Amino acid sequence: MTQATNADPQELAKFSELAHRWWDPESExxxxxxxxxxxxxxxxxxxxxxxxxxxxxxxxxxxxxxxMARKGASVLGIDLAGKALKVAMLHAMEAGTQNLEYREVAAEALAAEQPAQFDVVTCMEMLEHVPDPSSIVHAASTLVKPGGWLFFSTLNRNAKAFLFAILGAEYLLNLLPKGTHEYGKFIRPSELARWCREAGLDVVETRGMEYNPLTQRYWLSGDTSVNYLLACRKT
Known part of the structure; x- marks a missing residue:
């Protein structure tokens, strides 16, 4: 898949439409x-x-x-949803956040431009929204320095994830806008781990994220059956 096509126009439009709501903590x-x-x-x-x-x-x-910038990192945020990036830039200016910049560029294009230039790569809640997630994993591996860290998060593909992440979160609890996720794009941990290994990464840790709708509390656990996070290092 070419750099120019590893994005779903409908997904970009969906998040651009909601861009002005990103920093409202009571929004979608x-x-x-x-x-x-x-x-x-x-x-x-x-x-x-x-x-x-x-x-x-x-x-x-x-x-x-x-x-992450407020934790002392020098951060480059990249996305292909231009409206969301404009909101991000405006918030950084209003909040006075230092050492933070944003660019509208594909991960694959940035990897070709700046290989092995980053100590840490994060890619959270994004892989399930692109046509070729393995291409993103390979680009992330190219971007990180040897010995550097990579962090991914996404949704598992099974009946429980469909029930919790789509029926529950989008239709029953209204935690997310309807249509936020497509079940067919969910990724099993074994699939993501395989893509990481193929990209020259060592999987260090896998964690699950759980949610209690009664207390509205989130926490990390060993249960990766719905939302999960993966930590890797570049060999």
Missing amino acids: FKPLHRINPLRLEWIDRQARLDGKRVVDIGCGGGILSDS
Whole structure:
């Protein structure tokens, strides 16, 4: 798949339409705001973000990018949804976040331009929205320095994930806009781990993320049956 085609125009349009809502913690992006501290702590615990050069692939409105920069990293957030990037840039200016920039560029294109230039690569809640997720994994591997860290998160593909992430989150609890996810694009941990190994990465840790709709609490666990995160290092 070529660099120019590894994006779904409908997916880009969907997130661009909601762009102005990214930084409203009670909007459709409330779940991202709620899980961001968990993701940030998990990444920082392993990669020690302070002083590191980081690229955040599929950064959207910049929720994770901004928080990593505030941890002391020098962060480049990339995405192909132009409206979301404009919102991210505006928020960074208003918040006065230092060492943070955004670019509208594909991961594959940036990998060709800046191979082995980053200490850390993050790609969260993005792989299930592109036509060829393995291409993103390979680009991420190209971008990171030897010994560097890579962090991915996505959704497992099984009946429970369909029930929780689509029927539950989108239709019953209204945690996400209807149509946010397509079940056929969900990725089993074994598939993601295989793509990582094929890209020259060692899988270090896999964690699950769970949610209690009664307490509205999120937490990390060993249960990867729905949402999960994968940490890798470049060999």
